[in-house]
Amino acid sequence: MQWLIICTDQHMPEGPTLYILKEETAHFKGKVIRHAWGNGPVDFEGLQGKKILDIRTWGKQYFLILKDRIIRIHFLLFGSYHLNEHIRPDRSLRLALEFSRGSIYFYTCAIQTLEGSLVDHYDLKADIMSKAWDPAVAKRKLKALSDVPVCDALLDQQIFSGSGNIIKNEVLYRTKIHPEALVQDLPAARLTALINGVVRYAFEFLQWKREGTLAEHWEAYAQKLCHRCRLPFSKKKTGKTNRPTRFCENCQLRYD
DNA sequence: TGCCATGTTAAACT
């Protein structure tokens, strides 16, 4: 019997992409690891013969839950994975997991082993794509900030776990908020729009990523002109996070 | 060829 070979040669980083990875590997839940190897900091022998009890994500992180440990995988900027075939021997194979039927190969990612349960390490309510996501908690965290620009808040994984630079750029443009506006200066309705906008765009990102149409739906990220007023976008590394931001000085407001 | 980019951490500074 032949099983599906999915080619996933693409950037991994933001939450929606991890959501897809979780779905693509969900069938390994309950399966026993037959063989494990790679060059990551992993106790490979200790994994062999162990059952995958659950597969979870939190934002940009992917977890294989075993009885006595959690394998945490973060793809950083250049990580990738392949299912069922080790077809990228040119890349650094951090972890290979072989099951009786099928396998997963994780390349150039950061791997850690955690003890305890996920809730010991992460606030599940902060994951923008989780059923546990709680916008009221996000609002409370945002209101506690002082002198923090929204561009930084949108990259704060403790508030918006899974949000990355694409989501940041797109949400700010779509909600017409200037990246350097301070969180504390946003009117209440704008703050709510920002919080809801992150989740809405994350699920649009997911749908477009599946369709292979993500880039054609970008309105700000990597764009040259504002489609509302036709003026050129500003491009600047903003905030303490110092990440590139495209924005329209004319259409996105500072509220100061 | 050099630069840039969907990320994060740790070392090196004020």
Add this chain to the structure above:
DNA sequence: GAGTTTAACATGGC
């Protein structure tokens, strides 16, 4: 010690 800035890592496209 604090709060910063810089460097490091790693890959591919332009």
